[in-house]
Amino acid sequence: MTVLEGKGVNKAFGGRKAVDNVDFDVQAHEILGLIGPNGAGKTTLFNLISGAIRPDSGVITYKGTRISGRKPYAICHMGLGRTFQTAKNFPDLTVYQNVRMGATFGKKGVSEADAERITNEVLAFVGLQDAAEKSMKDITLALQKRVEVARALATGPDLLMLDELMAGLNPTEVGEAMALVSRIRDRGVTIVMIEHVMRAIMNMCDRILVLHHGQKIAEGTPAEIAANPTVIEIYLGE
Amino acid sequence: MKLLRAYREKPVRAVPAAAVVLILILLGLLPGMTPPYTTIMVGSVLMYIILSLCWNMFSGATGYISLATAAFFGLGVYASAFLGGTLPLPALMLVGGAAASVLAFLIGLITLRLRGVYFTIFTLGIVKLLEQLILYLEIHFNNTRGRFVVSHSYTEVFYALYVLLILLLAAILIIRRSRFGKALICIAEGEDAAQHIGINATMVKVLAFTISAFAMGAAGAAMATRWSYIDPYIAFNANYSFLPVLMVIFGGSRYLPGPIIGAAIFAYLQELLTTRFPYIYMLAMGLIMIAAILFMPRGILGLIYDGVRKIHKRKEAKADDGS
Amino acid sequence: MLVKLFNILSSGLIMGGVYAIIAMGMSIQYGVARILNVSHGEFIMVGAFLTFMLVKLHVNPLLAMVIISPAMFLVGFVLHRTVYKKLSDVSGSASTFESNSMLISFGLMFVLQNIGLQVWGSQQQAYPFLLTSVRILGTAIALNRMVVLLFAVAISLLFYLYLQKTRLGKAIRAVSQDAGSAALMGIKTHRVGAISFGIGAVLAGCAGSLISIINQFNTSMGMSYTIIAIIVVVLGGMGSVLGSLLGGFILGFIGTLVNYIDPSLSLVAYYLIIIVLLLVKPSGLMGGKS
Numbered sequence: 001m002t003v004l005e006g007k008g009v010n011k012a013f014g015g016r017k018a019v020d021n022v023d024f025d026v027q028a029h030e031i032l033g034l035i036g037p038n039g040a041g042k043t044t045l046f047n048l049i050s051g052a053i054r055p056d057s058g059v060i061t062y063k064g065t066r067i068s069g070r071k072p073y074a075i076c077h078m079g080l081g082r083t084f085q086t087a088k089n090f091p092d093l094t095v096y097q098n099v100r101m102g103a104t105f106g107k108k109g110v111s112e113a114d115a116e117r118i119t120n121e122v123l124a125f126v127g128l129q130d131a132a133e134k135s136m137k138d139i140t141l142a143l144q145k146r147v148e149v150a151r152a153l154a155t156g157p158d159l160l161m162l163d164e165l166m167a168g169l170n171p172t173e174v175g176e177a178m179a180l181v182s183r184i185r186d187r188g189v190t191i192v193m194i195e196h197v198m199r200a201i202m203n204m205c206d207r208i209l210v211l212h213h214g215q216k217i218a219e220g221t222p223a224e225i226a227a228n229p230t231v232i233e234i235y236l237g238e
Numbered sequence: 239m240k241l242l243r244a245y246r247e248k249p250v251r252a253v254p255a256a257a258v259v260l261i262l263i264l265l266g267l268l269p270g271m272t273p274p275y276t277t278i279m280v281g282s283v284l285m286y287i288i289l290s291l292c293w294n295m296f297s298g299a300t301g302y303i304s305l306a307t308a309a310f311f312g313l314g315v316y317a318s319a320f321l322g323g324t325l326p327l328p329a330l331m332l333v334g335g336a337a338a339s340v341l342a343f344l345i346g347l348i349t350l351r352l353r354g355v356y357f358t359i360f361t362l363g364i365v366k367l368l369e370q371l372i373l374y375l376e377i378h379f380n381n382t383r384g385r386f387v388v389s390h391s392y393t394e395v396f397y398a399l400y401v402l403l404i405l406l407l408a409a410i411l412i413i414r415r416s417r418f419g420k421a422l423i424c425i426a427e428g429e430d431a432a433q434h435i436g437i438n439a440t441m442v443k444v445l446a447f448t449i450s451a452f453a454m455g456a457a458g459a460a461m462a463t464r465w466s467y468i469d470p471y472i473a474f475n476a477n478y479s480f481l482p483v484l485m486v487i488f489g490g491s492r493y494l495p496g497p498i499i500g501a502a503i504f505a506y507l508q509e510l511l512t513t514r515f516p517y518i519y520m521l522a523m524g525l526i527m528i529a530a531i532l533f534m535p536r537g538i539l540g541l542i543y544d545g546v547r548k549i550h551k552r553k554e555a556k557a558d559d560g561s
Numbered sequence: 562m563l564v565k566l567f568n569i570l571s572s573g574l575i576m577g578g579v580y581a582i583i584a585m586g587m588s589i590q591y592g593v594a595r596i597l598n599v600s601h602g603e604f605i606m607v608g609a610f611l612t613f614m615l616v617k618l619h620v621n622p623l624l625a626m627v628i629i630s631p632a633m634f635l636v637g638f639v640l641h642r643t644v645y646k647k648l649s650d651v652s653g654s655a656s657t658f659e660s661n662s663m664l665i666s667f668g669l670m671f672v673l674q675n676i677g678l679q680v681w682g683s684q685q686q687a688y689p690f691l692l693t694s695v696r697i698l699g700t701a702i703a704l705n706r707m708v709v710l711l712f713a714v715a716i717s718l719l720f721y722l723y724l725q726k727t728r729l730g731k732a733i734r735a736v737s738q739d740a741g742s743a744a745l746m747g748i749k750t751h752r753v754g755a756i757s758f759g760i761g762a763v764l765a766g767c768a769g770s771l772i773s774i775i776n777q778f779n780t781s782m783g784m785s786y787t788i789i790a791i792i793v794v795v796l797g798g799m800g801s802v803l804g805s806l807l808g809g810f811i812l813g814f815i816g817t818l819v820n821y822i823d824p825s826l827s828l829v830a831y832y833l834i835i836i837v838l839l840l841v842k843p844s845g846l847m848g849g850k851s
Contacts (some may be wrong), residue, residue: 073434090431138518349839349840354656359835366828367833367836370828370832371832521672525668
């Protein structure tokens, strides 16, 4: 079943086309990888989906409802969560408070008791219960990114977009992050991830979409992408 | 634009609730116990405390530096000028506050998408536009520059401001614990992230701006009845925009008592010095503002709290050594 | 009719020339140093009064302008090297610096204005200079106004050529376009920022001298010139020198026209322009990106 779909999505900054006539679809419960060289338009595509910016043209639908043109908070309420390339945590709040904010505002009409229950559940799920009272400045980058994932999870998404969750992490931490992503999928959450760590992409994704200069140049299973001559040329040509 | 963050860390409990209540009770008894001059002066101090708290409620929390304070205050002043005598003082304050809120709501809706400095310029422009527009209208249609306001006694005005301040403090405390208050904290911490966890940031900002403008307008309506004569330059004096900013920065924008302390100190100094050394006083204000931004980004309260924390730590260290 | 039209045109041209200099000063300070200097009008006021002091010592005001320029530069340069340098050290991000530097400028506005009030008092001042008039196309124009226009245009041109031709000018433009890349190319962005701030102060001082020749002036006038500078800069696009030049003349003409229709409306018109402008196109009429 298609949960997220884009048709002819365009976005230009100045004269440069950041996202150029891209079609895409995301199936329920899959992990879709989004790859491409720096400046290929991956984060711009995330921003278009999450409502941070509006497409110049094209339509994006989520669970059959048009979301392009809506505000980020409304899209979040519909069950679409995201993280940012450089973690955008609330720096002066504790780990617990960060996640609690996600639980409080992620859906309409969440009671304080519900928010507390959700927060504790999510903290335990991502393994942050022991760090709950720590301040954001006192924890490692890997944990900061984990807090951001937890905050997004606390908003109760059916689809979660992860922007370079593994960038800047050491090999052990990458392994932990991969395990976390798998467990999130096992909860029934569909995942779209931008990633440069090929080990993660190739091992975890059901399908991969390749962007280059804002255009979609390939789409398929990891095996298909690995064998695709155009993709190889772009990555080797760099 | 995230320089002035309010409410973000739990301050050391330096002022126990009992002391606050005691101060408020003593303030309430003041007009009966002291000479008129003191009541008038403390009334002015109350006005600045209200303006500073309101300014901090929006600008401190969101990081958007508003200079529209004088516009909201001035609208309140003109509400009293137009309706004074026909309505009792509390009603005048309601009308003044409502007028200010409507203006704030409109400004908020159309401008909170502007980038930081543009927003600031816009709000200052609104103050000057209202000042000049009303001046023009008064001269052309009424052949006068100013108006006389049906006056109320300084004691009445004092109590009006006193009650307004208590209501404002109560409102701030309630907001801090509410969903709306938490949304404000998130916006101060990071607006992008706030939006993406389901907060309608624009609406929250517009609401905070609107609420804060209400008390500013109400304060203007009350003060006008003490002055008895007003004109656009008095009502929309840009100092009502600038001074609260200074007071909040000096006091410490992220603590609830910060704006109160800053406003109390400077409003008192102003009453003391402004008639004798007006230029020196304003010059010093400018210097202090610059120094405060450079050397105490969390205000005087930030310095004090840091000091208290250090002493606590030292005591703990000593206690550890002893055991 | 034709005479009136010519009067409006010539007044607009003269005011426009002065506005252009004012706006270029603010524009370079914001564009390069990222400081929205709301005390710009106070620098203009200081320039006017320093000129006035020299004139009282029988110095030609145009010569006075040349004499005070190095002093203005030094004040601007040192201010940037001390206060704004310290500020950029304590500000975490560029946007924090931008809002804090604006607040510092507000503090500076209080300081300069009240120094002015303390030293020079609050009364209106003016002095006579080149009061004879010349006839152009049948209308009389005061010679001093002609001279002011001439100097305004000359200063603008000089400034523009300086930015285009000299090494430092090119560095200034580079920083204004992309400070990060400029730093990577080996440009000392802080130093360039300080120099730009100094140049902005010089332009304010020159504008003050020119204004003192043709207009009355007082120590409280700063804010109104700051507002004019902001209007022009927003008109022409923040950080664009040519935009400031064009915007200056546009506002000069609008101002003269409104003044001709109803003098008491001119301030209302100015504030209305800035409000509408910010709402409609905050990036400026000639600005591309927002």
